[in-house]
Amino acid sequence: MEQEMVLKKEKSMSTNFKQILAKLTPSIKKDGIMKSLKNTGITLLSILLFLGLWHMGSKALYNKEADYKIEKALTERGEEAAAAERACIASGDSSCQPNTLPSPSQVWASLKSLVADHHVISADKAAFAEKMAATNEKMIAAGKDPIVYTGRASFIDIVLTSIKTVFAGFLLALLIAVPIGIIIGLSPSLRSAFNWFIQIFKPVSPVVWYLLVFMIVKTLYIGDSSDNAFVISFISVGFCAMWATLVNTAMGVASVDKDYINVAKVLKLGTFQKVFKVILPSSLPLIFTGLRITLSVAWMVLIAIELLAQSQGLGLFVWEEFQNGANDSNAKIIVAMFVIGIIGFLLDRLMLAVQNMVSFNKNEMA
Amino acid sequence: MAYLELNNIYKTYGEGENSTEVLSNINLTMDEGEFVAIVGFTGSGKTTLVNLINGLLQPTSGEVLFKGVPVTDTSHERGVIFQNYSLLPWLTVGQNIYMAVKEAFPKDSKKVLMERVKEYVAMVSLSPAINKRPKELSGGMRQRVAVARALAMNPEMIIMDEPLGALDALTRGNLQDEILNIWSKDKRTALLITNDVDEGIYMADRIIPLKPGPNATLGPEFKINIERPRDKTAMNDNPEYKKTRNAIIEYLMDIGDERKTVSDVEYKLPELTPKSFVA
Known part of the structure; x- marks a missing residue:
């Protein structure tokens, strides 16, 4: 008997909960959410696919260029030079890297370095402006053009x-x-x-x-x-x-x-x-x-x-x-x-x- | 002096060999306060006739006299209700009518004009839709806006070019009554162009059939001697109504037959080239 009561209570609670949920989300239809989720999913998936293809493509191009470099070293300068070239490429040293289509991760790194570079340059600019503030004031007072930052x-x-x-x-x-x-x-x-x-x-x-x-x-x-x-x-x-x-x-x-x-x-x-x-x-x-x-x-x-x-x-x-x-x-x-x-x-x-x-x-x- | 007079109107489109005479030898006189209906088949030149009277077109020969003065341009004295509503879709109902009212009464203040707009919107019972755009309205509502726009300019004469042609039968009936109401209130002169004989008989004092074009011309007139206000259901049993209706339809059918028998005439299609835009 008691158990039945509890069950009943639970049931009514769950329906109550559903009603409240329905009240809270009256305007958003379930279909709408599913549809937009599906669309976002498809977009994300296609982006991932694109990145994957790009990555594989750039890797293949990289390998082709690396093989050519090693082969060239072997025919022109002998066994030792080839081994040195291979070690150099494997070490990731910038002097002997194959120059080809960059991979997504390289591009991402470049973006970060460009942004970091921006921060460095803006700091430079601010410092320059501060340093020149007093001089520029005098120059403007004297009717001359102020000195502006002309760096990169x-x-x-x-x-x-x-x-x-x-x-x-x-x-x-x-x-x-x-x-x-x-x-x-x-x-x-x-x-x-x-x-x-x-x-x-x-x-x-x-x-x-x-x-x-x-x-x-x-x-x-x-x-x-x-x-x-x-x-x-x-x-x-x-x-x-x-x-x-x-x-x-x-x-x-x-x-x-x-x-x-x-x-x-x-x-x-x-x-x-x-x-x-x-x-x-x-x-x-x-x-x-x-x-x-x-x-x-x-x-x-x-x-x-x-x-x-x-x-x-x-x-x-x-x-x-x-x-x-x-x-x-x-x-x-x-x-x-x-x-x-x-x-x-x-x-x-x-x-x-x-x-x-x-x-x-x-x-x-x- | 007649109120509106059309004397020996000819209207030709095109030039030289390609010219087509759409209207020939049109003669019509209307008195002030009269309601005249012109009934004709589609493509018989009805719209051309309307545009000649309202001043959008000029006749090739002959003259249109409005109160004794030749019509050379459009005028606020002659309000036009177009076949396809012709409301500006980027303006709301109120703005469409306001634009007309402002042109018709340039001296009035904005407040007075707005009052007038509201009055006429209320007259066609569209007050709740005053801020809606034509796209949001049904065909019947749009035509009511067009009616309100034409009447708000307070024209002496209303020219209607198949105003109800695109509407369903029920809406059409309601609007016929509305137009008649407005007409009888101020006793304006009205010219109705229609392809519906019943509509003509219900609304007009006189019906004049237009023989189909090319070379369209007006046929003999039929007077409608039925007392106003007319009742649609009662009219069906009116012997006068039956007689007139049969006479008109018979006449139109005869022209139709005549038209069929001469159909072996080969029509030369005009040589048209598409309009060239800067592209």
């Missing part, structure tokens, strides 16, 4: 320079392409007037854009000793990337639904009102698609342009590491590659979020 830039600074360049270029593209796109979208005759121009300049490669901008900016900056690498690179990036926005804006404006135009006419909206209240809102989705393409193109051409312009960004970093040929150079290049990829991805998400915020048909794009 850290990896984080480099990334920030690149992001700055892309945003400056993107803003330039936006300020040029959207207004021109609207104007040529509104007028068919202007559209045909501009068409040859767009068709010819759209496929021009980033390198040529850089040279073109260089020719002009160099002359404009003549006699000015200040560094114009940043200006040249962001203008080139902007010119390279603006075409998608220009074409999409013109198309969006030109293809506004005839019904909306009729509404504007029947309501007798003025030209200004018609453009800003009817034509622009209805072409916003296409304009934003263009802007997203522009941003990703800007980030893509950035590397080539920074390399040419000698601007202290990721492009130059990658190129210098390649020329440098140090032991961890390859790993640093791969780090830069991942950083570029991840930032590009984040920028696209950012644009998508802005697009969803300002557009009216939210479900139609992704």
Whole structure:
């Protein structure tokens, strides 16, 4: 009898518990949790698989290069040299390491060393600023330029320079392409007037854009000793990337639904009102698609342009590491590659979020 | 002087060999306060006719006179309810109507205009949906917004281009009553374009069939001598209703037959090239 009571109590307790749980998690459905868990699991699994393949691939390449080195030592310098080479490679000494695709762990180590390097350099910078504080105050008081830190830039600074360049270029593209796109979208005759121009300049490669901008900016900056690498690179990036926005804006404006135009006419909206209240809102989705393409193109051409312009960004970093040929150079290049990829991805998400915020048909794009 | 007058209207699309005469020799007079329905098959040029009257299109020859003055542009005096609602999807119901009201009464303060918007939204009983976007509304609700938008501008004449064509029968019936209510309150002049003979008989004083295009022209008019307010169920037994309805349908059927017998005429399709964008 007593036992039965206890059982009953336990049962009611367990149902109570279930009810409380259900109350606590009313909005999250069980299916939803399972689905997102499953998706995360699949993503994690594919990342692990990728890392594994990468690791095995880099190991195979490493072995191939090591074998070749030992073989070469054997044929050229004999048995003893080969044994020394083998021992040297096995010891991990940096003087004789095979130089090939780095493994994930090497890349991870490089990333850590780059971050550590950043801390060292920022400490240096802070110390320098402190040391120079008194002198700089005097110099500013005397009307001279203060002394600034001109040492090596850290990896984080480099990334920030690149992001700055892309945003400056993107803003330039936006300020040029959207207004021109609207104007040529509104007028068919202007559209045909501009068409040859767009068709010819759209496929021009980033390198040529850089040279073109260089020719002009160099002359404009003549006699000015200040560094114009940043200006040249962001203008080139902007010119390279603006075409998608220009074409999409013109198309969006030109293809506004005839019904909306009729509404504007029947309501007798003025030209200004018609453009800003009817034509622009209805072409916003296409304009934003263009802007997203522009941003990703800007980030893509950035590397080539920074390399040419000698601007202290990721492009130059990658190129210098390649020329440098140090032991961890390859790993640093791969780090830069991942950083570029991840930032590009984040920028696209950012644009998508802005697009969803300002557009009216939210479900139609992704 | 008639309120609205259409004299020998011809409308041709295209030029040279590719031209098609959509409307030919259209003559129509309407008096103030009258409710006229034009009934026609789809593709007979009804929308073209509406756009000529509201000023979106100009006739190739002939003239449209509104209160004795030729129509050369759209006007706030003639409110239009479009076939496909034509609401701006990025604006809410209130904003859509506000935009129209602001253009129609530029001198009024924002507060007065907002009051007006609310009044007309309430009139089509959509007050709870005033902050919703057209996408969130059903077809019938959207059309009611379009009705409210046209009427909020306080036009002297309402032009309706198949306003209820896309709605289901029940919603259509309700909206017919709503439009009639509004019309009878202020005794505005109304022109209804429709493909539904029953709708025309229920709502209008006169029905004029449009012979199908190309070369569409207006047929003989049918007067509807049924007292208002009309009752839908009672009307079914009204001999006058039956007579008129049969006459109109017979007439339309005859044109349809006529149209079939001349179908061996080969129509040359216009040579169209896609619009070229900067791409």
